[in-house]
Amino acid sequence: MPRGRYSLHDPHDHTPLGAEHFHCATGPSGWRYVSQLTTPAGDHAGSVDLTLDDLGRPIRLQLHAASWQVRGAALDGVTWVRTDPTGEHGTEGNVAAHAFTGASPAFYVALSRLLRLAPGEGAKRIRLVGFTSPVLAPRTLDQAWALVGRTAHATDNGPLEVDEYQVSDLETGEVQTVHLAGDVVLAAPGVELEELETPPSSFA
DSSP, rough: EEEEEEEEEOOOOOOOOEEEEEEEEETTTEEEEEEEEEEETSSSEEEEEEOOOOTTTTEEEEEEETEEEEEEEESSEEEEEEOOHHHHHOOEESSSSEHHHHHEEEHHHHHHHHHOOOOTTTOEEEEEEEETTTTTEEHHHHHEEEEOOOOOEETTOOOOEEEEEEEETTTTOOEEEEEEEEEEEEETTTTEEEEEOOOOOOOO
């Protein structure tokens, strides 16, 4: 069960945004990721709880940030309920999309699992619903993912395969690079892996 800490920063001006303390685990029915978010000062800032089935589909998503809350799942596309800080009003949403995305590194792992690309395979287009901080406002977007390389690195626990993805925003044309090892993000825009207590888990 990988457990560790990501540091988060603005990918453009590198302003520190805080940290994400996480643990995750694979199992016969899929993958689960749980994390707590903190501000640069160390105060609690929210949480992420994401569960995938064995095909990589989001069967449960719970996000908390600035007293806002989102609960979602893959149902007739993706469906979610967003609740305001007072807890009195909830708004429902449904979009013909494949999965969710957001600021958490968990979503990079989740999307790589859903797409299951092979090195050198052409880019795949995917429609997503993203939730933007700090109020978890939903936005529908399209991305294209390509697995451009896979490299084995020697470690004390045997070879560690690192996948390099190119992720393109089809609205803006911006292209980002994401490095994954199993179910851990090694580096991505706005994300750095600072601590890892146990090796990444590999998917079957």
